[in-house]
Amino acid sequence: MSSLIRFENVSFGYEADKQVLKDVSLNVDRGELIAIIGGNGSGKTTLAKHCNGLYKPTSGTVTVKGRDTREQSVAELSRTVTYCYQNPDHQIFQSTIFEEVAFGPKNLGLPQTEIEQRVTEALAAVGLEQMRSAEPYFSSKGTRQKIAVASILAMKPEAIVLDEPTTGLDYRGVRDIMALLRKLHQAGHTIIVVTHDMKLVAEYALRVLVMHQGRLLCDGTPQEVFARQEVLMKAQVEAPAVYRFGVAAGWSEPVPLTLEQAKVRVTEERMLHETRSS
Amino acid sequence: MTGQPLLRLENVRWQYEDSAKHALSDINLSLYPGEVVGIVGPSAAGKTTLLLALGGLVPRNYSGQFSGERRVTGELGIVFQDPETQFIGLTVEEEIAFSLENSGQADEEIEQRIGEVLKLVGLEGFALRSPFELSGGEKQRVAIASALAHQPRILLLDEPTSELDPKGAREVFQLLSQLKREQEITIVVSSHATEELAQFCDRILLLADGRIELDLPVRPFFGKVEELEKHGILVPDVIQLYLQMCRTGVITANKYGVPLHVDELAEWYREARISGRRDET
Ligand SMILES: Nc1ncnc2c1ncn2[C@@H]1O[C@H](COP(=O)(O)OP(=O)(O)OP(=O)(O)O)[C@@H](O)[C@H]1O
Ligand SMILES: Nc1ncnc2c1ncn2[C@@H]1O[C@H](COP(=O)(O)OP(=O)(O)OP(=O)(O)O)[C@@H](O)[C@H]1O
Numbered sequence A: 001m002s003s004l005i006r007f008e009n010v011s012f013g014y015e016a017d018k019q020v021l022k023d024v025s026l027n028v029d030r031g032e033l034i035a036i037i038g039g040n041g042s043g044k045t046t047l048a049k050h051c052n053g054l055y056k057p058t059s060g061t062v063t064v065k066g067r068d069t070r071e072q073s074v075a076e077l078s079r080t081v082t083y084c085y086q087n088p089d090h091q092i093f094q095s096t097i098f099e100e101v102a103f104g105p106k107n108l109g110l111p112q113t114e115i116e117q118r119v120t121e122a123l124a125a126v127g128l129e130q131m132r133s134a135e136p137y138f139s140s141k142g143t144r145q146k147i148a149v150a151s152i153l154a155m156k157p158e159a160i161v162l163d164e165p166t167t168g169l170d171y172r173g174v175r176d177i178m179a180l181l182r183k184l185h186q187a188g189h190t191i192i193v194v195t196h197d198m199k200l201v202a203e204y205a206l207r208v209l210v211m212h213q214g215r216l217l218c219d220g221t222p223q224e225v226f227a228r229q230e231v232l233m234k235a236q237v238e239a240p241a242v243y244r245f246g247v248a249a250g251w252s253e254p255v256p257l258t259l260e261q262a263k264v265r266v267t268e269e270r271m272l273h274e275t276r277s278s
Numbered sequence B: 001m002t003g004q005p006l007l008r009l010e011n012v013r014w015q016y017e018d019s020a021k022h023a024l025s026d027i028n029l030s031l032y033p034g035e036v037v038g039i040v041g042p043s044a045a046g047k048t049t050l051l052l053a054l055g056g057l058v059p060r061n062y063s064g065q066f067s068g069e070r071r072v073t074g075e076l077g078i079v080f081q082d083p084e085t086q087f088i089g090l091t092v093e094e095e096i097a098f099s100l101e102n103s104g105q106a107d108e109e110i111e112q113r114i115g116e117v118l119k120l121v122g123l124e125g126f127a128l129r130s131p132f133e134l135s136g137g138e139k140q141r142v143a144i145a146s147a148l149a150h151q152p153r154i155l156l157l158d159e160p161t162s163e164l165d166p167k168g169a170r171e172v173f174q175l176l177s178q179l180k181r182e183q184e185i186t187i188v189v190s191s192h193a194t195e196e197l198a199q200f201c202d203r204i205l206l207l208a209d210g211r212i213e214l215d216l217p218v219r220p221f222f223g224k225v226e227e228l229e230k231h232g233i234l235v236p237d238v239i240q241l242y243l244q245m246c247r248t249g250v251i252t253a254n255k256y257g258v259p260l261h262v263d264e265l266a267e268w269y270r271e272a273r274i275s276g277r278r279d280e281t
């Protein structure tokens, strides 16, 4: 694997005297699937916006494919890394859903047929193909969230950074988007997702970054991170319900993280019980 | 539930202008003092619209066709789904003060109240910050603080914890339960987070296509697994795990219904193991 995005001692403040990111160093390789978690105001969005140059560090450097983000425009960087806003209304401006999703590909200067195909694909991926001529603004919050994600998908960047992409979606919407991200990941894309949903982290992420007061507090697999109670407490998060159940029930390590794993454990336990009592 | 309803909708139907179908149909709903009522439903089911109708904003502030009756006794507090679009204050303090404008309180009282509600939502030290220059979850906390400030009898919240960190979300729900108990207020909260609703609500509504499909106390509500799944509602993992345990005979079905949170299932599981061992010997 090779490095795609690298943070070296990155600090950043919206105001001169107040650091919001503090000395963050990390490396993202091509093809990773990463979740960023942590309390409100811990710096997740600020960190995410550094990945494609929307924000530039006050000190330290962020490099994308080895080049300093200070030396490139956001438009240029967006071909490699695209950021999807936490609030979809911050990125929705066009008068139809089709136009909205076509906006990015048009800016890339793609031919019309390619634009058409990408928009169709992206809308199908989020289940909005029927609504292409509808007005984005009057749709429900969940729909607006899907429009925002579709706009990013249509850009087909190497790496996608999504800031709470499942907020406001119903369960089917959440499943659809996560399934899609997994598919993109399998096709070789690098995916970084900011989320407060620990069930999703447990089910989808391969690596977890935990933010706390502007610092990278912990970096590990979901299994490693959820086992560290003191880290979770500090970061204002909690392990998924299934894991907390496993701990409370006294299940042996590795404590199941997902419902599927827990169901397997229940079945194994039952079989063990039967062989013992027969 | 005892006493008179604080808020009531009777035979309410509503269609937004330029919309081909009804956003609400045949809504009959009574809300009593001292209950936390959850609203679940798939996207576009009408959760926001129902909350707007409960708050009287539909039809007052929207064009469309309304029929039916709304009766309300007591003051309302509302937390909107997109709090940011409602902000008008230059500072967090000012934002909250707007909701106290007609309260007739003296300035010192207002200031004290602002301090109290900011503390309740974990935003001490944020009074002089601009509400627009906050993180997503911090904005949502400001909106909750504003709605709490004037001590409403009825609190309507539209996905109030969607951007909160897990600890913050839990604390908000704990706070709602506490307000319900101590002040007997009525709380209606929409959310996709069924795990939290199961733990903290007394009663839950399932809304689909503008209609109330289910209106039940929380435990029987989450017993309707098939119906919930049919409407695409996430059945909390704790309940799904419990059902698997019942199927495989690890525990026997509880006569009161499904477990509503992790600790409950853990307790049932430990009891089953103890009695299982007793049977063996
Ligand atoms: N535009 C801004 N101006 C000044 N301060 C800001 C601005 N945006 C965010 N902040 C502050 O920077 C800190 C980090 O904010 P950030 O948005 O990165 O947090 P976050 O981890 O994404 O939180 P959330 O989970 O609530 O979205 C917070 O304390 C916040 O108040
Ligand atoms: N201002 C409006 N004008 C026209 N139609 C609207 C308006 N607001 C909502 N609708 C429509 O009314 C229906 C119900 O929308 P509503 O926002 O109440 O759903 P919801 O259950 O809150 O969805 P979500 O989970 O996405 O927030 C949807 O079909 C929506 O498109």
Ligand SMILES: [Mg+2]
Pocket (backbone or CB within 6 Å): A044, A045, A046, A086, A163, B135, B136, B137
């Ligand atoms: Mg954020």
Ligand SMILES: [Mg+2]
Pocket (backbone or CB within 6 Å): A140, A141, B047, B048, B049, B081, B158
């Ligand atoms: Mg809504």
